[in-house]
Amino acid sequence: MVYFPNAKINIGLFITEKRADGFHNIESCFYPIGWSDVLEILPSDKLSFKSTGIDIPGEPSGNLCLKAYELLKKDFDIPPVSVHLHKVVPIGAGMGGGSSDGAFTIKTLNYLFELGLSLEVMENYARKLGSDCAFFIQNRPQFCFGKGDEFSEIDVNLTGEYIVLINPNIHISTIEAYSGIKPKASASDLKETLKLPIQEWKNLVHNDFEQNLFPRFPILGTIKESLYESGASFASMTGSGSTIYGIFEKEVDLRNMFDNYAVWQGFL
Incomplete structure (x- = not known):
């Protein structure tokens, strides 16, 4: 069976507190994209x-x-499988590519061996x-909180909007991203804010x-500003970086502007 584990973007990301277990609580809207x-x-x-495409660091045994x-083998008598992952989504880019691969593996095994597992x-x-793996089970826009693995409904629908994602081939580790972060309560209610027009x-x-x-x-700030100068209604870094995205009202083609970077563009 062949599946296409997709990435996601964060629309807003507030780091609200450090947890006793060493993780951080966040508030964000996770939104699936086509990359x-x-x-x-x-x-x-x-x-x-077996993996092809972008080189995946580390031993294969550590792959999600x-x-x-x-995980499923422990609880179900499932037979061995052959797994081939062709890696396209950049690694360490804030889009949850590896998390999506792991979540889609669970969904594929559930279907392939008729395990009858519920979404929950x-x-x-x-x-x-991992913290954001659970999002990719339902794989739809959700308000995410806790470690990023708790969800509630959110009224965000970007269908018909056009997105451009730019990854400048910079790998940012989670440890590096959180270095120097000072958690604080979110300044606004993200759920309510995202009900406003994108331009606001x-x-x-x-x-x-x-x-x-x-x-x-x-370069990250430069890319973000370039997206606004190109007409983006909204632009932001996603996750803990390093991908910057811009949302546009209509189709644009910015590949020549960022021809040295990994670029994905398409309708949401």
């Missing part, structure tokens, strides 16, 4: 994992696809893989990581 990897999982005589398989049960498995988001919707990361990586 996707390619995941093939087939029954096999032995468990195997295999970790997802092992699959989300609980996904939470064991610019001065109201923020990603708290930008304040620390833009001085360290000036």
